[in-house]
Amino acid sequence: MSIAQNLKTIKESLPEHVKLVAISKTKSIEQIMEAYNAGQRIFGENKVQEMEQKYPELPKDIEWHMVGHLQRNKVKDLAPFVSMIHAVDSLRLLNRIDREAGRNKRIINCLLQIKIAEEESKFGLDPEEAVELLKSKEVQKLKNIHIAGLMGMATFTDDENQISQEFEVLKNLYDSLKDEYNFTTLSMGMSGDYELAIKKGSTMVRVGSAIFGEREY
Ligand SMILES: *Cc1c(COP(=O)(O)O)cnc(C)c1O
Numbered sequence: 001m002s003i004a005q006n007l008k009t010i011k012e013s014l015p016e017h018v019k020l021v022a023i024s025k026t027k028s029i030e031q032i033m034e035a036y037n038a039g040q041r042i043f044g045e046n047k048v049q050e051m052e053q054k055y056p057e058l059p060k061d062i063e064w065h066m067v068g069h070l071q072r073n074k075v076k077d078l079a080p081f082v083s084m085i086h087a088v089d090s091l092r093l094l095n096r097i098d099r100e101a102g103r104n105k106r107i108i109n110c111l112l113q114i115k116i117a118e119e120e121s122k123f124g125l126d127p128e129e130a131v132e133l134l135k136s137k138e139v140q141k142l143k144n145i146h147i148a149g150l151m152g153m154a155t156f157t158d159d160e161n162q163i164s165q166e167f168e169v170l171k172n173l174y175d176s177l178k179d180e181y182n183f184t185t186l187s188m189g190m191s192g193d194y195e196l197a198i199k200k201g202s203t204m205v206r207v208g209s210a211i212f213g214e215r216e217y
Pocket residue numbers: 023025046067068190191192206207208209210
């Protein structure tokens with residue numbers, strides 16, 4: 001199947017309120033253009049350097065999302081153009097994003113990454129830490145970021161029950177905060193589990209290999 005066909009099939013299966021982020025990491029400009037020409041406008045990368053290299057080569061109406069773990073010293077490289085940063089997990093990172101967004105006279109959308117997987121290696125905040133962060137005066141005074149919602153990654157497993165439970169934890173937290181903080185975005189679901197994620201209330205799925213094919217490193 002071609003990229004355009006994959007994209008079409010996936011888009012047709014998505015409810016109206018769910019946004020699709022095409023994860024284009026390791027994929028070429030030509031492959032991204034194939035998705036672009038098929039109508040896709042939101043693309044996500046997980047490495048700053050790769051996004052920075054692709055950005056100038058591609059049309060300017062693309063909305064770029066950083067979905068990977070982001071180091072503070074790299075924020076300045078993305079701040080001029082990045083639309084949303086999905087994996088924010090500390091006040092120090094939020095502060096830096098705010099500062100660099102301000103320098104570029106921009107507002108950058110952020111999602112707080114919540115730790116829902118059982119794996120130790122996954123980044124993210126515990127639910128209590130996320131609530132504390134949202135409530136803090138320091139965060140509330142930041143003018144150049146907009147915290148639009150939450151993001152999470154389920155455990156890498158075949159056990160659908162487990163994945164389902166983890167998504168449910170995230171959805172419950174999202175619902176408990178949504179009204180108070182005007183959340184619009186719950187980013188959960190990847191190629192292997194986006195259908196389940198949507199059933200569990202996702203509003204934004206991050207799909208790579210199901211669009212572009214398996215990645216070769
Ligand atoms: C790579 C990646 C994805 C997409 O993974 P696929 O399984 O190829 O769909 C989604 N989210 C993050 C954070 C990623 O790094």
